[in-house]
Amino acid sequence: MTPPPRRTGRLTFHGPLSEIRADALVRRLAGNSPATVLDIGCGRGELMLRVLAATPRATGTGVDLDPEDLARGRQAAEARGLTSRVRFLEESATGTPHGPADLVLCVGAAQALAEQLPDALAALRGLVTDGGRVLLGEGFWQRTPTPSELTRMWPGAAATDHPGLPALVDLAIRAGFRPEWTETASLDEWEEFESAYLADTEVWLAEHPDHPRAAETRQRADRHRSAWLTYRGVLGLAYLTLVPVAAR
Template sequence: MNRELVSRIAHADHPIKAPLDDASVHRLLERGLPRGNERVLDLGCGGGEWLLRALAMHPQLHAEGVDISEGDLARARQAATGLGVQQRLVLHHQETESFSSPHPFDLVLSVGATHAFGGLLPTLAAARRHLAPGGHVLIGEGFWDREPSPEAVEMLGDFADLATTVDRVVADGWTPVHGHVSTRGELDAYEWACWGSLASWALDHPADPDSAQALGTAATRRSEWLRVYRDTWGFVCLVLRQTST
């Protein structure tokens, strides 16, 4: 069972691929889109959920997304048509590192996708290349809320604590103008939704060749969350402006 299929099924009931509820997503977009007529770019847009919500919020906004998953982009196009915003959305099927545009963007976002760039600061460097003067960046990144176990670090990555994460962003030439730390409720709801959706799919499709693997993956991931990183891992979203260029 390939990773893309697992992700699609796991996020069926939580299309925002990060531990954020709908109200938090709305507030973050409001902070990053003060005018409502901005041009927005999502680096690693997946199914375009952030862009679709931004377009639905602001009828004068235009958006572009970049992703390597043709399936996700096809679903984004279909959803945009259903919302009637397809004329204001452009999607690019390519690596984010190779994407270039003739115009800059007022908001560049990348939430939960910093691994695709090799970490937080490389993601910010990519965002900076596309950012218009005075624009905003919306980025989401994990952090350690308390000292993790070696097993947790091996599983999720070598994150810093929250204060150090923000310090690194500031030292890189950015000023946070808004932020949101995911609550325990958001973190738990995300994990329950992901592994519950995958398990439900497996139970609903017992004859599918991938059913047993999907059920086993859901059980393994749920156990890892509860036993290894639930009490140590957190997630922060930052709305940033450039302090220096």
């Protein structure tokens, strides 16, 4: 029997990140010549692999709890000739011993380090070498969501789930960083990501409306679509390139 499709089958990055922005990020991060790269909540590690390809002497470590994503990351590393320079580890990032590194990637994964963002930022400061960089991808409210909007987002969504962009940058500064570069995902990037996330599922549902798992799959897809169309233009994602402040 035909199984439902993978929900991430059309995604390159598990987040609103275009090829143009990814290329610019890799150029900037590789330009600092990192020798070691640590990817927190790496998933398939696509951005880490691109940084490693751009810095031939660097080694990388990706940490995640999803064995399927990690396996796909290892396959991608092998296909690009990077196997000898990268590790994909199935383990928690909380209290990880795999630092400090010259470049730490934490894109949409601060919760893997700590429940509260200030604590996650403090952990990131301890994971990066002096003179290194942290790429933080973190959500922020573009405007405060209404109570009605919050009920249509993720379960238990609250206005306190994210700060505004100025407050997010201030939190990074208080944790011991200076923001070298501040940029935010565009609406086009969000729409491409969210559409690609569901695209294979939507096609499958259209072609298999009577499949035994269709009702469950349809409910999940409808719930996700309703959520992202609600937070569209309300929830933003910042990409902050952070420089650790040297100890005095």
